[in-house]
Amino acid sequence: MFDQLEPLLPEINLFLQNVGEVFTLKELKNSIGLKKISDDILGAFLISFSLAYFIPDPDSPDGIWASKHCFFSGKEFPVQISEMEREMGAFIPGSRFLPFLPADKYAHDIKFFYEGKEIPKQRLYLSFDRISSFYFLYTENDISHVLCEDCEENMVSFSDSNEGFIPNSKFAVSAWDFSSVFDQFGFDSPIRFFVRIKDWSKAEFEILKKKPVISEEDISVWFTLFEGAVKTALQILPMDSSTQEIVSFSYFLGESIIFSKKAAPMELFFERKDVFGIVPYGIEEKFWVLNEPIKNPDKWFDYPVGEDAIDDFFESVRRPVTAGMIRCFVLDFLSSHYMERFNEETKSLFINEGLSLFIPKFMPDYKNISLKCKNYLEAYYDIEIKSYNPFKEDAAKDLRSALVYFYKNLLLFFNEISESKLKTSDFDGQSPLMLYQIFDKIFQWSEFVASMSPEDSNFIEVMSMSLENLSYVYTDVKVEIRNKISALT
Structure with missing residues (x-):
């Protein structure tokens, strides 16, 4: 979808860094010659890559x-310094800088400056619980991912701790030597100071020699304003928005009141108020309002953006089938029937198996849509059979086979749901959301596996483990939904 735009990312970034705060898509197009790109695709690109915010304007369509x-x-x-940081003479940015980082940067990518000089970075070794206290807006999986991105030795530490070899594991975390900064503020407690965002794109920050002068009343007022901005952001943004997108957008919405001389440190809000936090979100976790239920999606799956006629066809008949999944399906079938793959009977076997899965007989207008599906399956089979080489090393064969096996079971179960006319709104729990997320992962993985190159072989083991873990979750979800089907019938 973004193939034409991604190579132009440096030019787009340069435009966004020099255009001023507000711009139009027309200005961006004219600046770097993007006249053939539609506004919808360009806008989706800017949002997907977290480069800009869209502001509806009644005076401009x-x-x-x-x-x-x-x-x-x-x-x-x-920002406010913790007692532990003060004792260590070090600073761990963690969640405190999450709203102010570009999407492609981590906290360990930050550069800090004080009195015109860059502050040196160091490495500390702390328990996971201690590190988590600084990453209070992150899920456990996110913290693990960030730590592994920060330092390769953490991958070994996580592996060992999971095996139970080290009861009190410690992990490396990036910190900055703030001893000279702390000395500037003497024995004041708590230590608070202002930070200026020097260059957002480069994640560069400058420590300022000025302290916030705020009363408890100022803090209370700021808390109220910040809470309102976050709740508004949650209402506006899609449900799958990341924590970073939510808190960042909150600062954007409340610019004039949240960025002020009387602003309170964001970490103080989360220390004192139990309003927002990380909550269960289907098979994942997300930042949300505590004690407020998460609504199930209004459909069982969301069709990914299609790129060819097959995707368009299955989206039009609301079936969870993609071109990537069909390619995996064909290749898996050929690997099991390569000796007889040119026989018409074998081809018919493939088409009939695909039809029974993809277009069940209870669907309206079955005759017409099954004929179209048959033609697509036949065309795909004819294409793949010409290039398929059973004697060529295929590193993804086992993973693809496991993925197809999982998908077949998932699709058969979805056919039960469709035939029973069960709706996501029939559930109080998060089973529909979990199934929705399972479909989303399968769509993503099938796209990746269908076009996997030898360079991608390093991901096979990780994906195989992820698929195995997903199968356990799916088993539990299936039981709950089947119980609901039985209760309704």
Whole structure:
């Protein structure tokens, strides 16, 4: 979808860094010669890559766009130092800088400056619980991922701790030597100071020699305003938005009141108030309002953006089948029937098996849509059979086979749901959401596996483990949904 735009990312970034805070898509197109790209695709690209915010404008049908770089660069916000940091003379940014980082940067990518000089980075070794206290807006999986990205030795530590070899594992975490900064503020407690976003795109921050002068009343007022901005952001943004997108957008929405001389440190809000937090979200976790239920999606799956006629066809008949999944399906079938793959009987076997899965007989207008599906399956089979080489090493064969096996079971179960006319709204729990997320993962994985190259072989073991774990979750979800089907019938 973004094949034409991704190579132009450096030029797009350059435009966004120099355009000023507000711009139009027309200005961006004219600047770097994107006239043939539709506004919808360009807008989706800017949002997907977390480069800009869209602002609806009643006076303009095209709306207005705001560059994140220009909005955040130059802004100032306060931070509060923990007692542990003060004792160590070190600073661990963690969640405190999450709203102010570009999507492609981690906390360990930050550069800090003080009095014109870059502050040196160091490495600390702390328990997972201690590190988690700084990453209070992250899920456990996110923290593990960040730590592994930060330092390769953490991968070994996590592996050992999972095996139970080290009861009190410690992990490496990036920190910065803030001893000279802390000395500047003497024995004040708590230590608070302002930080200026020097360059948002580069994740560069400057420590300022000024302290927030705020009363408890100021803190209470800021808490109320921040809480309102976050709740508004949650209402506006899609449900699958990341924590970073949510808190970042909250600062954008409340710019004039959240970025102010009387602003309170964001970490103080989460320390004192139990309003937001990380909650169960289907098979995952997400940042949400505590004690507020998460609504199930209004459909069992969301069809990914299609790129060819097959995707368009299955989306039109609301079937969870993609071109990537069909390719995996064909290749898996050929690997099991390679000796007789040119026989018409074998081809018919493949088509009949695919039809029974993809287009069940209870569907309306079955005759017409099954004929179209048959033609697509036949065409795909004819294409793959010409290039399929059973004697060529295929590193993805076992993974693809496991993925297809899982998908067949998933699709058969979905056919039961469709035939029973069960709706996601029939559930109080999160089973529909979990099934929705399972479909989403299968769509993503099938796309990856269908076009896997030898360079991608390193991902096979990880994906195999993920697929195995997903199968356990799916088994539990299936039981709950089947019980509901039985209760309704």
